[in-house]
Amino acid sequence: MKSPVVYSVSIDSLNELFSKIKDYEISVLPSSYSYKTASKCLSEPIKDLKSIFDVEICAYVLNTVSGNDVSFGTIFERTTGIIFPIDSESTSGQVSLFEMEDTDKKLKNAAGEALLVAYAANVQARQIEENKLTNLLYMIEFPLVLTLDRIERNGMYVSKDELTRLHDDFKTRISEIEKKIYELTGEEFLISSPKQLSNVLFEKLGLKHGKKGKTGVYSTSAEVLQSLYDEHPAIPYIMEYRALTKLDSTYAVGLIDKIESDGRIRTTFTQAMTNTGRLSSTEPNLQNIPVRSSEGEKIRNAFIAPEGRVLVDADYSQIELRLLAAMSGDEIMCEAFREGQDIHRRTASGLFGVPEEEVTSSQRAAAKTVNFSIVYGVTEYGLSQDLHISFQESKHFIESYKRQFPKVTSYLDSLKTKGEDLGYAETLFGRRRYLNELRSQNKNLREFGLRVAMNTPIQGTAADIIKIAMNRVNKALEEKVPSAKLVMQVHDELIVECDKADAETCSKLLIEEMENAVKLPVPLIADCGIGDTWLKAK
């Protein structure tokens, strides 16, 4: 491993610097403490950059990022315990170093900033060693900074024509449905206002309501509407109105606005934000493009490969459940995965006490829900709500599950104890999430903390693994398939765009790099598809 470049700064020279900053009225501009802030100012990525030390990413791994505040001043103070010499508010209106005209001032600012960044980096590097986060930081997160920069610059190609057609279609249908709702309720009101809709449904029409929210308005959520489906003829139309306006505003119109002149949409990944180690995607969010409904599929179909090219889409098969098996060491679940069994069918067989061949599709669906819910830190109540079953049945399912996979149960219990003892949860690669909730006086918060203690090692380890896979895929494609580029990550899924002739090569490469990203007691399986749209490739 190459060691990162870290400049050493003594506290004396730092103090001297502070006084000079005051003397010369030089301001420190926090613009180059992270690769991303620097990269945004460049038209091309920095060439030949083999290693970096990114203070923002380091702060994230050390849990010194507070909320979504990744400003250098905050990171500096939380890392060093020294008050940042420039008030954060005073820097907000200033031009970035890269845009500054006055060369002399630019140099002075850059020098001042570099010293502060280098000092913070020096402190961080020591903290990383102390907390055994060296591999996570240098082998996963730092390389990922460059991988993500590539993906963001590549962008996803979309059909503006298709999105426009969809927008026109949605627009027409929405206004028809709107009229229908006014007729059927005998009232013209703002359907998109939960408050007004609640008034019409529960006050005027007197339909049976559920719970009130924080503002004292009865919920009009999809779940409530579904339960009222046959109670009034307007309800189905309201549900369709909701679905279509969502697709139109967030996806049709929202995405059209983000298409750049080369026909591509470029998201921004946030690498230093989530509590578990996952990425997030913003402006636009390309990690929540519809797929679960037939209308939603049409949006996904508008993500296309340019002429002569294809999309190759690979996703991990049940990675979180495989990790639950591997990390708990439950022999029964591990064996099921090693034998290539359908895990949901296997679980259903145990839950309903029938042979695997006789498991019905609804039994399998219920078992699938139970499998997922276990990873979330299930409660009897939560499961009963989700499956629309009684509390007793739900309790029976959970107890039966625990008997079927005994080591999963003891593992989850051990995670709770560990969280309470250490004050944090950790992933297989040592990523930490501190569990301040466990010290709360509030029982609900404490219970939330326990669920998080169980969930974070699973969700977070999955996040670590796909990050490793992304770095491997990015590197392998660069070396072996020049036409190919990574264009998206959606938590357990990677998408590559390449020349048609290279599709099979890419597919094999993705599977190879994803499945072998890490060695576990159970196999990791990646499924891969090829198509000329995102929908068809999946």
Place this chain on the structure above:
DNA sequence: TAGGTCACG
């Protein structure tokens, strides 16, 4: 700006 709602894994 906060809450409600809903899109995804």
Place this chain on the structure above:
DNA sequence: ACGTACGTGACCTAG
């Protein structure tokens, strides 16, 4: 007696 599954981001309304 109470609230009740993990992680996100965007859009809309209302105060």
